[in-house]
Amino acid sequence: MPVSAAPIRIILTEDDPALRVHLGDAIASEADMLLAGSAANLADGAALVARGGYDVLLCDLGLPDGSGIDLIRQSAQRWPEADVLVVTMFADQDKVLASIMAGARGYVLKGDAMAEALAAIRAVHAGGSPISPTIARQLLRRIQPAPAQPSPLSDRELELLRLLARGFSYAECAGLLGLSAHTVASHVKNIYRKLEVNSRAEALYEANVLGLIQP
Amino acid sequence: MPVSAAPIRIILTEDDPALRVHLGDAIASEADMLLAGSAANLADGAALVARGGYDVLLCDLGLPDGSGIDLIRQSAQRWPEADVLVVTMFADQDKVLASIMAGARGYVLKGDAMAEALAAIRAVHAGGSPISPTIARQLLRRIQPAPAQPSPLSDRELELLRLLARGFSYAECAGLLGLSAHTVASHVKNIYRKLEVNSRAEALYEANVLGLIQP
DNA sequence: TGCACCATCCCATGATCATGGCATGACAAG
DNA sequence: CTTGTCATGCCATGATCATGGGATGGTGCA
Numbered sequence: 001m002p003v004s005a006a007p008i009r010i011i012l013t014e015d016d017p018a019l020r021v022h023l024g025d026a027i028a029s030e031a032d033m034l035l036a037g038s039a040a041n042l043a044d045g046a047a048l049v050a051r052g053g054y055d056v057l058l059c060d061l062g063l064p065d066g067s068g069i070d071l072i073r074q075s076a077q078r079w080p081e082a083d084v085l086v087v088t089m090f091a092d093q094d095k096v097l098a099s100i101m102a103g104a105r106g107y108v109l110k111g112d113a114m115a116e117a118l119a120a121i122r123a124v125h126a127g128g129s130p131i132s133p134t135i136a137r138q139l140l141r142r143i144q145p146a147p148a149q150p151s152p153l154s155d156r157e158l159e160l161l162r163l164l165a166r167g168f169s170y171a172e173c174a175g176l177l178g179l180s181a182h183t184v185a186s187h188v189k190n191i192y193r194k195l196e197v198n199s200r201a202e203a204l205y206e207a208n209v210l211g212l213i214q215p
Numbered sequence: 216m217p218v219s220a221a222p223i224r225i226i227l228t229e230d231d232p233a234l235r236v237h238l239g240d241a242i243a244s245e246a247d248m249l250l251a252g253s254a255a256n257l258a259d260g261a262a263l264v265a266r267g268g269y270d271v272l273l274c275d276l277g278l279p280d281g282s283g284i285d286l287i288r289q290s291a292q293r294w295p296e297a298d299v300l301v302v303t304m305f306a307d308q309d310k311v312l313a314s315i316m317a318g319a320r321g322y323v324l325k326g327d328a329m330a331e332a333l334a335a336i337r338a339v340h341a342g343g344s345p346i347s348p349t350i351a352r353q354l355l356r357r358i359q360p361a362p363a364q365p366s367p368l369s370d371r372e373l374e375l376l377r378l379l380a381r382g383f384s385y386a387e388c389a390g391l392l393g394l395s396a397h398t399v400a401s402h403v404k405n406i407y408r409k410l411e412v413n414s415r416a417e418a419l420y421e422a423n424v425l426g427l428i429q430p
Numbered sequence: 431t432g433c434a435c436c437a438t439c440c441c442a443t444g445a446t447c448a449t450g451g452c453a454t455g456a457c458a459a460g
Numbered sequence: 461c462t463t464g465t466c467a468t469g470c471c472a473t474g475a476t477c478a479t480g481g482g483a484t485g486g487t488g489c490a
Contacts, residue, residue, distance in 0.1 A: 076359070076360075076362070077362055077363060080361075080362045100355065100358075100359070101358070101359070103359055103360070105352065105355060106348075123348050124348075127349065127352060128347070128348025128349050128351065128352050129348050129349075129351035129352040129354075129355050130348045130351075131348070131351050132343070133321075133338050133339075133343025133344050133345045133346070134342065134343050134344075136343065136344035136345075136346050136351055136354070137320065137342060137343050137344040139344075139351070139354055139355070139358060140315065140320060140344050140354070142358050143315075143316070143354060143357050143358055144291070144315070144316070144318055145291075145318075147291070147292055147295045154465080154466060154467085155466095156466075156467065157466090164416060165416060165419075165420060166416070166417070166420055167412065167413075167414050167415075167416040167417030167418075167419075167420055169414075169445095169446070169447090170446075170447075171446090179467090179468075179469085180468075180469055180470080182468085182469050182470050182471085183467075183468050183469055183470090185447085185448075185449085185469095185470095186467085186468075186469070186470090187467085187468090188447085188448075188449090189448075189449060189450090190465095190466090192448080192449085197382065198382075198448075198449090199382045199384075199447085199448080199476090200382075200415070200416055200447080200448095201379060201380060201381070201382035201415055201416065201419065202381070202382030203382075204380075204382075204416065204419065205380060205381055205382055369435080369436060369437085370436095371436075371437065372436090384475095384476070384477090385476075385477075386476090394437090394438075394439085395438075395439055395440080397438085397439050397440050397441085398437075398438050398439055398440095400440095400477085400478075400479085401437085401438075401439070401440090402437085402438090403477085403478075403479090404478075404479060404480090405435095405436090407478080407479090413478075413479090414446090414477085414478080415477080415478095431490100432489100432490095433488100433489090433490090434487100434488090434489090435486105435487085435488090436485105436486080436487080436488105437484100437485090437486085438483100438484080438485090439482100439483075439484080440481100440482080440483075441480105441481085441482080442479100442480090442481090443478100443479090443480095444477105444478090444479095445476105445477080445478080445479105446475105446476085446477070446478090447474105447475080447476070447477080448473100448474090448475080448476090449472100449473090449474095449475105450471105450472090450473095451470100451471085451472090452469100452470075452471080453468100453469075453470075454467100454468080454469085455466105455467090455468090456465100456466085456467090457464100457465085457466080458463100458464090458465085458466105459462100459463090459464090460461100460462090460463090
């Protein structure tokens with residue numbers, strides 16, 4: 001008979017006492033879960049995070065002494081293997097997104113049945129990210145390449161710009177492209193004119209803003 | 216009595232004849248959907264895409280004359296407002312991810328009930344991205360910041376590096392930071408020594424690789 | 431106490447950059 | 461034919477950068 005898996009150790013930061021107790025009780029009554037800590041504010045939550053020893057952090061955002069997003073960030077930095085679920089309201093899509101950008105891997109909706117919350121905990125611990133298609137769509141917007149703008153630069157100019165971005169001197173670029181250094185300088189003049197800049201760093205910054213080269 | 220909404224115009228690229236007909240029939244029999252075109256290979260699919268006039272592209276990946284990923288890319292570039300769903304097998308998680316990176320907004324699983332496919336079409340058309348928590352997790356890995364490496368640079372050095380990245384001269388940086396230009400040059404020497412580089416562009420490149428500054 | 435790092439500042443100087451000006455030939459579009 | 465772009469190439473020159481060398485005072489650690 002194999003030994004049972006270790007319970008999911010959960011810490012909870014939630015300032016609403018009723019919800020904190022309700023969630024805490026629900027977790028404590030699950031055989032595969034363990035309530036490893038509970039906090040009512042950011043400072044106490046931060047102490048729990050600093051101490052470690054948890055698999056999942058449930059984190060409310062509106063805390064009396066600060067934003068739960070900071071706590072999410074701390075957890076993600078300090079314990080990147082630990083999962084974080086935001087405890088939030090349905091209307092708070094922007095906040096969910098901000099939390100995800102800070103390191104959360106899903107959310108638990110206030111007002112949902114406890115069974116939903118427990119399922120989200122199990123899902124995130126199992127390596128998933130329980131998010132809605134709407135949130136997923138917002139995420140896709142952040143990772144899918146934008147439709148290409150027509151580039152103001154010619155292919156040759158882009159080729160040279162990539163070398164400049166690596167830090168090669170004109171002479172080195174010339175060698176790499178099989179040109180004269182004078183030609184490189186001529187291309188640079190054209191590139192800077194088109195991008196309306198006056199230095200390499202400015203050009204690289206602008207090219208990055210315009211999506212012309214990979215950052 | 217309000218007029219009914221326009222049907223979802225769907226084009227389909229799928230080389231398996233049985234599945235193409237099956238999907239096509241399912242779509243055509245839905246009151247809110249319209250099969251706007253059907254192709255059995257990449258070239259015909261590309262012609263459908265080029266013609267436009269569709270809201271959702273259903274796209275198989277393994278086509279006899281090339282990869283459906285190219286078609287997805289074309290659709291995303293040419294018609295960024297159109298939605299794309301990959302037609303794929305459950306085991307093809309890597310391909311789903313690659314498709315999503317190319318511009319798809321969800322997937323339809325071969326072998327699933329038609330009702331699932333139709334639901335996915337409606338979901339994506341309604342602005343969602345119907346993806347599993349596992350796929351979502353993989354996506355999060357791409358957008359969430361990696362745990363910060365300890366930076367070799369001091370805060371002051373980082374502050375200066377950000378200004379250098381914008382293209383400010385030493386004199387300008389000095390003015391902005393309330394320092395002497397000599398001090399700026401001294402900081403630059405330290406920055407370049409720590410990053411083991413010899414020019415601003417090299418420093419910026421390296422800083423970007425190390426995640427020290429935002430690209 | 432000694433050492434390293436941080437932050438600040440300075441000098442001197444060679445190397446590189448940036449840019450105005452010039453040129454040629456090829457190609458495409460009106 | 462004219463014009464503009466692209467790709468290539470050159471000259472001259474002032475501005476800026478990069479860097480070796482030097483300095484001070486403050487802080488933290490062994």
